[in-house]
Amino acid sequence: MDGDPELVGGLVGRCIDAATASAESVERWRRQRRTLDRLPSYLADALLRRIIQRRILLYPSWLEIFQNSAEEIDLKGESSVDVEWLAYLGAFHHLRRLNLANCRAVNNSAIWYLSGMSNLKELDLSRCSKITDAGIKHVLAIQNLEKLHVSETGLTSNGVVLLSSLQNLNLLDLGGISITDEALCSLQVLTNLEYLDLWGSKISNRGVAVLEMFPKLSFLNIAWTEVTELPYLPSIMCLNISNCTICSIFYGKGSTSARLLKLFGIGTTFVDADKVFSIMDTSHVTYLDVSSSSICNLHFLVKMDMIEHLDVSFCGINDDSVEYIAKAGKGLKFLNASNSKLTSQGIRVLAGNAINLETLYLSNTSVDDVALSYIALMPSLRIVDLSRTKIKGFAYESRDNLEKTFSLSLLQNLSHLESLNLEDTLVEDEALLPLVFLKQLRCLYLKSDLLSDVSLHILSPLSSLTYLGFRNAVLSNSGLLLFVPPKALHTLDLRGCWLLTENVFSSFCKLHPRIELRHELDGMVPIDENVSGGSTSSHRTYLTSEVRSEGSDGCFVDERIKYSMEELLGLQLSSLSTPALHGLNMLPKELKRSKMSNHISFLNNLRLLLCIKKQVHTEELLEVQFSPGSTLPLHDLNKLPKELKRKVEEALAGFGTKAAGPEVRPLRRLANGVGYHVSSIFMDGADLTAALPILLPQRPQTQVNSPSLINPTFAHLVRY
Amino acid sequence: METGEENTRKEETVKLISAEGFEFVIDKKAAMVSQTIRNMLTSPGGFAETQHGQVTFPEISTPILEKICQYFYWSLEYSSGKETEFHIEPEITLELMMAANYLHT
Numbered sequence: 111m112d113g114d115p116e117l118v119g120g121l122v123g124r125c126i127d128a129a130t131a132s133a134e135s136v137e138r139w140r141r142q143r144r145t146l147d148r149l150p151s152y153l154a155d156a157l158l159r160r161i162i163q164r165r166i167l168l169y170p171s172w173l174e175i176f177q178n179s180a181e182e183i184d185l186k187g188e189s190s191v192d193v194e195w196l197a198y199l200g201a202f203h204h205l206r207r208l209n210l211a212n213c214r215a216v217n218n219s220a221i222w223y224l225s226g227m228s229n230l231k232e233l234d235l236s237r238c239s240k241i242t243d244a245g246i247k248h249v250l251a252i253q254n255l256e257k258l259h260v261s262e263t264g265l266t267s268n269g270v271v272l273l274s275s276l277q278n279l280n281l282l283d284l285g286g287i288s289i290t291d292e293a294l295c296s297l298q299v300l301t302n303l304e305y306l307d308l309w310g311s312k313i314s315n316r317g318v319a320v321l322e323m324f325p326k327l328s329f330l331n332i333a334w335t336e337v338t339e340l341p342y343l344p345s346i347m348c349l350n351i352s353n354c355t356i357c358s359i360f361y362g363k364g365s366t367s368a369r370l371l372k373l374f375g376i377g378t379t380f381v382d383a384d385k386v387f388s389i390m391d392t393s394h395v396t397y398l399d400v401s402s403s404s405i406c407n408l409h410f411l412v413k414m415d416m417i418e419h420l421d422v423s424f425c426g427i428n429d430d431s432v433e434y435i436a437k438a439g440k441g442l443k444f445l446n447a448s449n450s451k452l453t454s455q456g457i458r459v460l461a462g463n464a465i466n467l468e469t470l471y472l473s474n475t476s477v478d479d480v481a482l483s484y485i486a487l488m489p490s491l492r493i494v495d496l497s498r499t500k501i502k503g504f505a506y507e508s509r510d511n512l513e514k515t516f517s518l519s520l521l522q523n524l525s526h527l528e529s530l531n532l533e534d535t536l537v538e539d540e541a542l543l544p545l546v547f548l549k550q551l552r553c554l555y556l557k558s559d560l561l562s563d564v565s566l567h568i569l570s571p572l573s574s575l576t577y578l579g580f581r582n583a584v585l586s587n588s589g590l591l592l593f594v595p596p597k598a599l600h601t602l603d604l605r606g607c608w609l610l611t612e613n614v615f616s617s618f619c620k621l622h623p624r625i626e627l628r629h630e631l632d633g634m635v636p637i638d639e640n641v642s643g644g645s646t647s648s649h650r651t652y653l654t655s656e657v658r659s660e661g662s663d664g665c666f667v668d669e670r671i672k673y674s675m676e677e678l679l680g681l682q683l684s685s686l687s688t689p690a691l692h693g694l695n696m697l698p699k700e701l702k703r704s705k706m707s708n709h710i711s712f713l714n715n716l717r718l719l720l721c722i723k724k725q726v727h728t729e730e731l732l733e734v735q736f737s738p739g740s741t742l743p744l745h746d747l748n749k750l751p752k753e754l755k756r757k758v759e760e761a762l763a764g765f766g767t768k769a770a771g772p773e774v775r776p777l778r779r780l781a782n783g784v785g786y787h788v789s790s791i792f793m794d795g796a797d798l799t800a801a802l803p804i805l806l807p808q809r810p811q812t813q814v815n816s817p818s819l820i821n822p823t824f825a826h827l828v829r830y
Numbered sequence: 831m832e833t834g835e836e837n838t839r840k841e842e843t844v845k846l847i848s849a850e851g852f853e854f855v856i857d858k859k860a861a862m863v864s865q866t867i868r869n870m871l872t873s874p875g876g877f878a879e880t881q882h883g884q885v886t887f888p889e890i891s892t893p894i895l896e897k898i899c900q901y902f903y904w905s906l907e908y909s910s911g912k913e914t915e916f917h918i919e920p921e922i923t924l925e926l927m928m929a930a931n932y933l934h935t
Contacts, residue, residue: 120930120935121898121901121905121926121927121930121933121935122927122930122931122935124916124918125918125923125924125926125927125930126923126927128917128918128919128920128923129920129923129924129927131920134920135920135923136920138920138921139920139921139922139923139924142921143924146924148928149924149927149928150928150931153927153928153931157927
């Protein structure tokens, strides 16, 4: 119902919003009427749901007004729900679904009121730990009950045995209750069961034999149990054996063919994987998750012709296994091979075969820029995760030819690409330029201290972008304020951008009220980490928390501790006082890595004259900055540390600047060579500002705002 | 396509009549914000409403229908990029919600 378009936009949605704006507004319409009888039940449900979500339901007596119209109530996680609430809910005779999961105050006497709710079909009491065997008796009176969740309650085997009288049950969730083989045995009268969850129970190989008595059973979860062998259960479509030690599944085949579609084996130890999979009929399996399991080769994939979803992350598979994935290939839509030993060579094998792949996770593998050319051959890709890989974003054409090609431009072939994760890669500012052509891109995750204001500005033309993660970047206040956000952007994640100061957030929010900012210094940062799903496999919190803890780094390492007060002040002032130069991203970089930190004192009112990103193998950033009023900056070379001076001279010699004078040709070459970092150039005393028009398209701000200027710039970048 | 041409050809209006018999004459374009009215006015079978350009709502009271009409115009402005709030008094939210639900608005 949440997805009901009428309730989201439109006047109905606005009415619900207005009706539930505050406790006072509820009180104002509630006073006028005793019941909501004319209200269609789905509207009543939506209204009540919103009141609960907004936590403005002050008194349980307010529930009364809904009692003749509500059919579904979800009170999940409401700690205030207690006996009094249940007393009102007991009068809801039309109620079909009631979710009390995680309502900590609900106890045995509270659920006494449930016993009269004869229309109730679905009841969720999960994690109501105060409910025990004594309380479950009240539930037994609801004979129509079809779905019952009692996982992680205070129930024991004795209470579970009682549930056998609920003959209409088709779903029974007993997760986390330490039930025994005997208790499971007593449930065999529940022949309508389709869904049975027994995770964390004490059942053993002896107990699971009973499962053959459930002819309709299609979902079975025996994760975290002692079970090592499972009999042949022809009706099972979805099986969860996570964290078990498995010797064999479905031994002793019957005559009917298995219908197994989904198999979860997260963290499972397979005693002999090849044997396990050879016994099973896996020909219909479409979904296989064996992440973190003991599997290290993928021979068994040979028989899985129907596979669509494959998760082999944290398994340590290598390039040899890719062959089997490739063979299973055509139907494959989802592949998670993150945290494996895969390299670009493996992706090469994949490229020609898995042509329908839509989602590809390669986080924390050894793939590099070479892989991008293969990834570009999978035209259906929508989500690509390349975080924590060796992607640099550029490559040299050949060993002898040192001209760069910007490898991310290959992604332009992926016309469906919606989400791209490049967190913690070696991609630098200029390498991001090709991304502006990914017009369908909706989510982009970047996290690197190699990125600066320039990168952010490059991304402005991405018109479909709704989520932009720009974390740990060297972003200045002025850089943020001059950023023209893409039209559709609603979330900008700037966590870890240590240069930003508090006041910039309010200014930014004033300029762009629709955008939600995230930063450690911004009080509005929600704790909700859902959206940062850029890091892979966020759904698997319970398994690999230690591995992913860095993904959701709650603590903020203040990078400012690396610098002295004087240095910081210099930075702060320079980013505020020279906004025109903000795009020149070298300030913090040079702080971090070059030997120029002793020149920081004049950063403050620096006229940035020339910076060169020298194209050498070492990728070493070479940046030269000169103090104001110096008309002969080359003379100032003498002030530089010796090593740096040598490099600058080399670089300038390479561009033929020894010949001095505002010649257009060397300038253009310089501009091209430098990329886009040139704002003004003084050479040998000649002011070349007049020649700037040639260089202007190189300036990031100009690029950002006028697409027409991007193309020529981009053309040469690609060429290089 | 035909209906599209009709809309652009002449500025049409429709008459919406409340439970109390109060008549609201509004632009057809605005009334079309409601999916229900749109269906009535454009369905090929020819509701009586299509011919006379008037629709009676015996279930909707005058103040609510007035608010609905305001919403139609506000919605047109909103979709053309103008950003204003559409204020709804808490007292009428439920009545309005039911009417809006009926009108698929």
